[in-house]
Amino acid sequence: MEVMSDAAGSATGDGIVLSGIEQLFRTKDQEVLALTEIDLTISAGEFLVLLGPSGCGKTTLLRIIAGLQQPTNGSVEVGGNSLWRNASRNDAVMAELGVVFQEANLFPWMTIEDNIALPLKLRGVGKSERRKRARELCEMVGITGFEKRWPRELSGGMRQRAAIARALSCRPKILLMDEPFGALDAMTRDQMNSELQRIWMDSGCTVILVTHSIREAVFLADRVLLLSPRPGRMDTIRDIPIARPRDIYVQSMAEFQEIETELRRRLDTFGETTDEGSGS
Numbered sequence: 001m002e003v004m005s006d007a008a009g010s011a012t013g014d015g016i017v018l019s020g021i022e023q024l025f026r027t028k029d030q031e032v033l034a035l036t037e038i039d040l041t042i043s044a045g046e047f048l049v050l051l052g053p054s055g056c057g058k059t060t061l062l063r064i065i066a067g068l069q070q071p072t073n074g075s076v077e078v079g080g081n082s083l084w085r086n087a088s089r090n091d092a093v094m095a096e097l098g099v100v101f102q103e104a105n106l107f108p109w110m111t112i113e114d115n116i117a118l119p120l121k122l123r124g125v126g127k128s129e130r131r132k133r134a135r136e137l138c139e140m141v142g143i144t145g146f147e148k149r150w151p152r153e154l155s156g157g158m159r160q161r162a163a164i165a166r167a168l169s170c171r172p173k174i175l176l177m178d179e180p181f182g183a184l185d186a187m188t189r190d191q192m193n194s195e196l197q198r199i200w201m202d203s204g205c206t207v208i209l210v211t212h213s214i215r216e217a218v219f220l221a222d223r224v225l226l227l228s229p230r231p232g233r234m235d236t237i238r239d240i241p242i243a244r245p246r247d248i249y250v251q252s253m254a255e256f257q258e259i260e261t262e263l264r265r266r267l268d269t270f271g272e273t274t275d276e277g278s279g280s
């Protein structure tokens with residue numbers, strides 16, 4: 001693996017440690033090795049972006065970190081605690097995670113406020129406290145005034161803001177996002193990237209975000225992990241030493257473009273088209 005980084009995986013006590021992760025999928029008539037030899041430490045508070053060609057195992061790796069998939073081999077530790085003990089999942093670790101997928105997956109029969117506060121309700125938080133917290137979260141993600149609306153009344157970008165608010169409702173230490181802005185138009189996406197950066201800087205949580213937009217990766221990340229085509233291996237770790245907060249104009253800086261080109265060249269060697277926003 002190539003490490004274009006000064007401090008790849010500097011360990012901290014609160015970080016996430018992936019050791020020897022391997023994922024083999026067995027279907028009726030074939031075996032698919034989706035991921036192999038994933039060894040990585042993600043520092044507390046870091047913004048890590050997973051980048052790679054379609055089918056290289058990005059979603060699988062995120063699902064493994066989210067505890068939604070037990071890896072065939074290897075371990076996931078969060079803050080020194082193993083996510084799995086044999087076949088049983090450590091729910092105390094799960095409680096520190098918030099997850100956002102490409103589709104907002106809001107319940108259509110619940111108001112935005114009730115959707116956002118659902119994780120709190122499931123934890124027994126009372127109604128007035130839930131409402132207060134939902135208001136704060138709506139303000140944080142920029143949808144104040146839409147608390148009583150139905151999901152269908154919101155644009156795609158606003159629904160995704162609500163999904164982020166819901167993921168943040170229980171103040172997770174780790175926010176996991178799988179192509180959260182993949183279905184949005186380019187302008188909305190740029191705006192969401194800026195806002196996500198702000199939310200992350202305000203909350204201090206660790207973010208692991210999957211994308212196949214190189215530009216989005218360079219804009220958001222402290223480090224980019226580029227995975228190789230299947231079976232996904234750690235191909236490149238790239239530090240992004242651009243000062244924060246970053247505004248959209250950093251995209252026209254020479255430093256930004258050099259990093260973008262470097263990653264694009266590497267992805268091109270995999271035979272991946274690098275059209276922004278294509279594929280899945």
Ligand SMILES: Nc1ncnc2c1ncn2[C@@H]1O[C@H](COP(=O)(O)OP(=O)(O)O)[C@@H](O)[C@H]1O
Pocket residue numbers: 025026027032034052053054055056057058059060061230280
């Ligand atoms: N539950 C599953 N059963 C069998 N194969 C799977 C399963 N999930 C993912 N795969 C396969 O593993 C590989 C990686 O998939 P995925 O993690 O979704 O890639 P990415 O998100 O990078 O596009 C693909 O070849 C996919 O078909």
Ligand SMILES: [Mg+2]
Pocket residue numbers: 058059060280
């Ligand atoms: Mg995926």
